[in-house]
Amino acid sequence: MIELIKQPWHWAVAGILIGLTVPTLLLLGNKIFGISSSLRHICAACFPADIKYFMYNWKKEAWNLFFVVGVLLGGIIASQFLSNPNEFVVNENTVKDLKVLGVTDFSAMMPSDIFSVENIFTLKGLIFFVIGGLMVGFGTRYAGGCTSGHAIMGLSNLQLPSLIATISFMVGGFAMTHLIMPFIFKLF
């Protein structure tokens, strides 16, 4: 059994479990699924700076912070005790495309060419960590949610604004991957 769990999970298994998070949170305590709100609660708790957007009772929303600490713990548990013993597999066409851009490491879930601690104080770090992170935080709040709040929770509740947001996420992602990323990789 444990050997089976250690294999990479099929998309249907992951999809079912992620989908079930929606009713689980609703029935456990009327909680609406959405992860990016945790970032707002962190701002509200740590540095509200008298900004109206952060002046609210974040303690009432503390469940969301417990949830994301759980996600962090889940990451530790899965990587420490349930890690895949086999080679990490990337689609061969993706490998080909990324090699052209200059990515050389395909052995782990994050390429060490980019996502290593040594890159923190480099141009790569500035783009992939700082600017990328700023866009994720700013964009999700501006859009009023991320993949969980809009694409999963919102679409599950048939919300048109969530469909519009989800389409916008995808358009942004395609534009970055195909139009902008080739130029970014030329910088290194």
Added chain:
Amino acid sequence: MSKTNIDNTAVEEFVCEAPNNQVKKESLASNLKYLIVGTIFGIVFVKAEIISWFRIQEMFRLQSFHMYGVIGTAVVVGLTSVQLIKRFNIKTLAGETVSIPNKTFDKGQIYGGLIFGLGWAITGACPGPLFAQIGSGFLAISITFASAVVGTWLYGAFQNKLPH
């Protein structure tokens, strides 16, 4: 009981996109339930390799069905669950009626959505996987996470000046 006069204009309503809609007060310890749900969620993220930058690249290059399968299945399961809860009026553990607020459209969903999408393809992470990536030992991602918090703060600071 006589009606009391409440000055509604003085009370600015707080809108959280992922709110706690439970009326009954909860103890801090009762939040441990959500820690457990989050832990399972985090394990799924890692085991289904959703935290991988490569899986996100495969998705945006239309070279793998994996991420489409994950999100598509999740929506079907979520949609079915929500419809069942509404149809049969299934109550929460505390006996309350499930209430899911409707989202209202504003242009932020387009502008913000595009900005997030650009960032998603660079970082290979939406906010959920960020936490799981750090947990998996990709420590450089803590910079991405800190930047995402700053990005959220900047939105709060400039919210009034942005087109919505």
